[in-house]
Amino acid sequence: MPTVEDVLERVIELVEPSEEEKKKLSEIASALLEVCRRKFCNIEGFVEASVEGSAAKDTWLRSKPEIDVFIHFSPTTSREAMEKVIIELGAEAVQEMGGRSRLRYAEHPYVEGFMDNITVNIVGCYKVSAGKWISAVDRTPHHTRYVVSKLTPRLRREVRLLKGFLTGTETYGAEIRVGGFSGYLSELLIIHFGGFLELLKSASGWRPPVVIDIEQRLSRREALALFTNSPLIVVDPVDKNRNVASAVTLTKLSEFILASKIFLESPSISFFTGGFTQKPNSLESLAENRELFVIMFRIDEYVPPDVIWGELRRSAAGIKKRLELAGFNVYNYGIDEREGSIVLAFELDKINLPSRFVHRGPPVWMRDAIRFVEKHLSSPDTVAGPWIEGERLYVLKKREETSVDVLLKRWISQGEVSISRQLNEAFSSSKMVAGWREVINMLGSGIHASFLARFLSSRPAFMEAFGRKEQA
Template identity: 25%
Template sequence: MKVTLEGLKSMHDTTDKRYMELPFTRNSRMKLANDVLEGTTLKKLATVKEEALAILKPTREELKKVASVTDRVIKHISHALNSQDIPVLEIEPQGSTGIKQTQLAGDFDVDVFIILDRGLIKGKGSKKAIRSFNKELFTGYINNLLIPTSREALKAKKVTFSYAEHPYLTITVDGIKFDLVFCYQVTKEDIKRSGIYSAMDRTPLHSIFVRDHLDINQKDDVRLMKAFFKAHHVYGDRSACGRMGFIGYATELLIFHFGTLENLLVNFDMLCKVPIDYHGRPDSLVARNNRFSNDYLIITDPTDPSRNVGSSIDKRAVLHARKQVNEFLKEPNVDFFITRSIPSPPNMDPHFQVVTFNNSQDVHYTIVRDKLYKLGNNISTSLERETTGEERFGTLTHEVVFPRKNNMVALAFHVSNPIISDSYVHRGPKSTIAPERIRGFLDKHPNAQVDSDDYYYIIVKREETTFTRAASRLIQELLDIDGLTTRSGSPEIPIVISPAEHLGRQAIHVLKTMVIPHANERA
């Protein structure tokens, strides 16, 4: 496949038999920007969009470079795979820098998908057996063919074998990062009938949908919305606000659904209230789908009615984005689209505390992220209340923040009661009822007394009275993430109120300004 600038730019005009039109109609409750915004605001929005796109849209020179290097990468990969008679049906660039063409300026990350004939997995048995087969097959292709080709023919500067859900190879050629990914060719009908065969099989269908259904202006609106999310740190799997922010495909579907950036912005408040479905189903039916029951945002996948593209987008990211959208509509300004570093003011408030870690990157950063959220959850479960149910340190909220490089990571907490008394009252049964409960309580606590309300009680001494010490102990006991070592404070007390590390102060700022203000919001 020859990748050219003209070819990439014209891809939105092509069609593909792997995708068919959907029984989709826009929600009747959708507001139109032209109806709800004043003329002066609409005019200001148009000016701001033009100014922002001048900064955010890739130049012709950037596009030419990406197309040229991508063509060279595909040529050498194709030669290596064909030399071994591997049943490759197609090799093409997917994602925003590939056939979608919704990338931002300076985005030199290209996903090259190697689409295989699914005859390879014929007779391999269950889904679990196929996953095991895929891991072995793709790992072999990577080690035996892609890595030697990357190093010898392409002279790649960096060659990294990664495995999250799916083995893939990351290489850097002429300053452009490529993810080389295997998948199987499937159609929408295949997915309905028997599902997917590898974690990445849907991606080419997603790219085709965007290529065929968004015009040039809508692709520019996608760029603007992506930039907006990035500027407010609610984009992708490195989102500072929430475990996962908005993703590219979800952003593209939102622009397609609402038609324009302006329409999306004026309807942003309804995103978490009304499902977006591309399969002609009533809202109530979609909302009752058990697969979506725990999802804050529902944006069904046009290629798979059982999949919610919005399932991974964290409620925190949605709520913070909504606040920023409302601020932007009050006073449109190009600054809302420009990404700047998260502020790192000093902290003296003991209700906010943080631990920072050195990260040797022994495991994929998403695994580190997920395990740190789990650690935060375990600390909250252990410290919010006593084992007997009484309040201890009160409500705990935590957030995980990565820097641009993954060599550090921070886990920040907001704690309701950072210092507590050295004892608490544990109340038992009322002295006038349930004799069997009274006997059980007195057997455990023979020195129990009766209070003025006729309840038995005891005074329990606490071993730890500060959140700092209690949480530090749990971190020492529970931390089991390869390559992660505490950096802040001391080895015994790694949690601090006033972190010296820039990242630690940033993490506290995220909690203070992006998370806690929305803690009690439902929708």
């Protein structure tokens, strides 16, 4: 088995851009910056344009070159005016550089572009001093200056190792879909711990909630009181009232902790490349005799990723709650979105409820006891009873429908499921299938096949490396 040092020596070649690649990104960033300055210079409220993010900090991954150009406006500029010119002139700037653009949304709209295999973002912000934030992105230039002031060439290498590790273990990304570590958070962790291995060794012993305050502006008690219910708290060095790790879910933090433990014990380049093998290697052998249920529909109009994923997560939780209320035991569920096609997958203890069930009634001393007896004595779906056990009434009933897909369709149509209002129509017209063979037929050979394999495996991919021997 290779040593940790052997693995990291190989990994740095994958994550560290070459001098030629750095030069190319720098030249494109400079050219785009000049185009933006020229286009925005006569716009009322424009102050300056700057390159921010990983390009400015020289922490971008070789596999993910990205340039963020921020257009700074005076605080007196209205948000509507700023957004309007960002949308119009940002797209023009990208097109003038020979790229293609599209509109994206975070707190407010921004322009995303693609040119020479590089992703560019043109974002509007307000030129404000620290603590005078008008929008969330106003902090970004302050973040850039802080990180640049702290990083050395060695620490930039360590940041890239961490970003590669987070990417390979699928814990990178602060968007709702992932719930993981942002780029800025990665940089702060390296600054605080002084290196990639130092961070992993510390993380191996973490027990949430974890509190990190680089500038020591808050006590642990103050941080826990300010950022309640956060498994990981990293106080923003430029704003002590902000938790940089607020997006990190307990699940993703726990995955990072365990991945750190396993990597230190069984180092492998696969932690950075994601090149883990799934065993067994066929969907049929993974799915056979398991009680699977899938909902599938399309959303063709553009919805910001964080919006749609928030709605999908809330809807999936609502469906789980309704299924369990009816008597299904939900072992696991997952969500996938590819090219507007959405899948919600559930593994249950059964896909059909029993044809009969015991309905518990009120105690005999309650006023409703007589009404319960009258109702169920004359009901055609009563199989036996009512009877008395202890002080309470019971009756054996039969179900007209038992299949999970038919029942869920009915519950949704009757408004009995807590799903997002925006997705109600999509769920109502969705395709639902129950049974492992039917699920394999629907998803086994399409764009959701890899998701289905991971869902059926139900383990983080990095666990495949545990105990595995690898030749250096």
